[in-house]
Amino acid sequence: MPTSSNWPVVRVLTAFVACLLLAVPALAQSCKEAGEMDPATRAAIEGTARNFQQMSARGDIAGLRAASIPSVADSFAGIEQAVRDNQQGLNGPATIRKTYLLEQPTSAPGGRAEFFCGVFGANGNTATSAGFVLPNLPPGRYALAIMDISGAKPYTLSVVLQEMSGTWKLAGYYAKPAQIAGHDADWYAQKARDFKQKGQLHNAWFYFWQARDMAAPVPFMSTLKLDKLYEEAERVRPSDLPTDAPVTTDFGGRSFKLTTAFPVVANDQLDLVVKYQSADISNTAQTFQDNTALMRALVAKYPELREGFSAIVVRAVAPDGQDYGTLLAMKDIK
Numbered sequence: 649m650p651t652s653s654n655w656p657v658v659r660v661l662t663a664f665v666a667c668l669l670l671a672v673p674a675l676a677q678s679c680k681e682a683g684e685m686d687p688a689t690r691a692a693i694e695g696t697a698r699n700f701q702q703m704s705a706r707g708d709i710a711g712l713r714a715a716s717i718p719s720v721a722d723s724f725a726g727i728e729q730a731v732r733d734n735q736q737g738l739n740g741p742a743t744i745r746k747t748y749l750l751e752q753p754t755s756a757p758g759g760r761a762e763f764f765c766g767v768f769g770a771n772g773n774t775a776t777s778a779g780f781v782l783p784n785l786p787p788g789r790y791a792l793a794i795m796d797i798s799g800a801k802p803y804t805l806s807v808v809l810q811e812m813s814g815t816w817k818l819a820g821y822y823a824k825p826a827q828i829a830g831h832d833a834d835w836y837a838q839k840a841r842d843f844k845q846k847g848q849l850h851n852a853w854f855y856f857w858q859a860r861d862m863a864a865p866v867p868f869m870s871t872l873k874l875d876k877l878y879e880e881a882e883r884v885r886p887s888d889l890p891t892d893a894p895v896t897t898d899f900g901g902r903s904f905k906l907t908t909a910f911p912v913v914a915n916d917q918l919d920l921v922v923k924y925q926s927a928d929i930s931n932t933a934q935t936f937q938d939n940t941a942l943m944r945a946l947v948a949k950y951p952e953l954r955e956g957f958s959a960i961v962v963r964a965v966a967p968d969g970q971d972y973g974t975l976l977a978m979k980d981i982k
Contacts, residue, residue, distance in 0.1 A: 679765035679780070682747040694744050696816040697793035697807050704731050704805065704823070705739035716818040717810050727821045734823040740799025746865075750780065750790040761785035772875060779870040791816065794865045802826035806865040822866050828913050833862035837877060840884075843956070849884045851956035853891065856881035858911045858918065894925070899945030907965065917958040919975070922946065926964035929972040935964050939974035947981050954978050 682690055703711050709731060713724045720727070731738075750763050766777035773779065780792070789811040797803040808820030826832060831839075840855035860877040885891050890906045897904060905925040912921050924942065929935045939962040946960065947953055953960070960981065963973040 677761055677763050678751045679763040680749040680751075681765055682744075685747070685749050689749065690747060692816055693747055693749065693791040693793060693809060696809060697744065697747075697795060698742060700807050700818060700821075701738060701742045701795055701797065701805055704735065707731065707735050712818060712821075717812060720817075720819055727818075730821055730823050734803065734805075734825075737799055737801050737803040737825055738797055738805055738823060740797045740803070742795045742797045742805070744793060745796050745804075746778075746792075746794045748778070748780075748792045750792065752785060752787050752790070754787055773870060773872040775872055777872070780866075781868055781870070788812075790819065792866065796826070802832075804865055808866070820866070824862070825913070825916075826862070828858075828862070828918060829916055833859045836862060837880075840880070843952070844884055848952040848955070850886050850889065850950050851952050852884045853881060853886055853889075854909075854911045854920065854956060856884070899942060899949065902941070904942055911957070912961070914959070918956070919959040919961055920953060920957040921961045921963065923963045923965050923971070926966055926972075929964050929966045929970065932972055935972045936974055939964055939972070940976065943974065943976055943981055947978075 682694075685693075700712065700715070703715075709724075709728050712727065712731065713721050716724065716727075748763075748765055750761075752761050761780075761782045763780040763782075764777070765779070767774055768777050768779075791809040791811075792806065793809070794804065794806045797805055802825070804822075804824055804826050806820075806822040807818060808822075809816040810819040811817075828836075836855050836859035840852045840859060843849070843852035843855060856877055860874055860881070863877065864874055887895075888897060889895060889909050891909070894905055894907045897906065907923045907925055909920065909922045912919050922942070926935065926938070943960050943962045946962075957978060959975055959977045961973055961975045963971045965971040
């Protein structure tokens with residue numbers, strides 16, 4: 649299952665949904681929402697999802713692994729870390745927000761499974777629809793349960809299930825706080841619009857990115873709200889930072905090839921991560937100087953970043969993929 653946000657998926661759904669809808673009757677994939685399922689199936693899916701939430705709250709890693717499909721159980725480190733990182737937030741009353749049953753009796757053409765839930769309009773998603781795009785999905789019956797957890801801090805837990813021998817098994821796991829620094833996705837979206845209004849387009853791009861990441865229970869899902877956030881973000885996409893491809897730019901008389909830039913949550917604050925290509929990171933003292941020089945140059949060129957982020961993390965990435973990172977609080981970047 650995918651493990652990170654994927655805006656190109658939304659772009660595909662938005663751009664081609666009309667054509668895909670015409671093909672739906674010929675495809676084997678089908679999607680049912682909670683109200684369309686038979687009561688026994690819905691009860692089994694939602695009961696299993698609640699059980700996994702309770703196991704997460706207890707930190708029952710072994711139990712979750714034992715209840716997973718073989719491919720997930722064999723590569724469980726990511727889920728284990730997600731449970732450990734979010735255990736406290738997952739300990740609270742859980743409410744099922746949405747339940748979907750995704751059925752794929754045969755392999756999808758090109759290995760790409762597409763599910764359309766609810767009623768779509770001529771332009772794609774409507775207020776009550778949702779779309780899912782899953783690459784390389786084997787034939788089978790799957791389910792997605794999205795839960796809102798009202799503990800000390802609101803959380804969202806989404807679990808993907810696969811039916812095997814009449815039992816629903818864990819096939820995907822997505823836990824995330826519903827608020828960052830006390831603010832939800834709608835706040836970050838409005839903040840992005842405010843940044844745009846002030847001409848701070850870099851901050852606006854990153855805040856739209858963050859708003860959509862918070863609003864999406866799973867990265868392979870498309871809804872009307874998510875589509876609109878994507879469209880708003882595209883209008884402010886910067887050309888001088890790496891949003892979907894590396895960008896080479898000069899800072900302080902030196903050329904840097906920036907490979908990626910994205911917001912990240914750390915200590916309930918929003919930091920900015922920037923990565924660049926480095927020929928050699930073995931001299932860590934020199935790499936630290938390079939990192940901090942780039943950091944200062946970024947803030948000098950884009951002073952708006954001081955308003956948008958609490959810290960910047962710059963990571964130098966060597967040709968073999970190894971990297972060396974430096975973090976400075978924004979107040980310490982002079």
